Amino acid sequence: MSHFSTVRTELRDRESLLAALRDLGLDPKEGQAAVRGYRGQQEAADVVCLQDGASDIGFRWNAQAGHFDLVTDLDLWNRPAPIERFLSQLHQRYALQAILAGSASEGFQVSEQRTSQDGSIELVVTRWQD
């Protein structure tokens, strides 16, 4: 039976996260690295986007929760978009990348992709059943 589902996006897949960060113009580096914060304090992360200012943006794998957590110094946040908007954009791009990768691996091809007036991305993927 077909179904209609709603999913609350979590940053679970490393490759999709990297692709989403690149979509937002960031340059993510993989592997254990330090995220800089207030007065040179550092936090370890698994994915790090070095920033020009005093603080970087990182993501640390949370094995218990099964997704990546954001690691950054919120007091030193200096990107154009506020943190909430940045996270929303990141989750939207992540969702797109995760669906594209997941559906492609199942043999689907993109037949339509567009952005609607409210900012939603509408995506249609199709395949012919064997």
Add this chain to the structure above:
Amino acid sequence: MPEQVLRYRIRPDGRVEELVEGMAGPACTALTAAIEARLGPVVSSVPTTDHYASSATTVLTDTVSSSANVHHVALQHGPH
């Protein structure tokens, strides 16, 4: 040989609505489970009737609009 269609609406805050057409039974659930595993927890899932062969457009539209109303109630908190 039916065409299988996955329709996604990815909202600006990252919430995803997914509509599956043209798949019957467990295969439908198994397929989307693989994609949902990368994506996040399924907040709600509503089976739709498989009338795609006769009147796909009508059924699809009805399903989206009626289901969307239900989902919006449960999804005020966004992805965080």
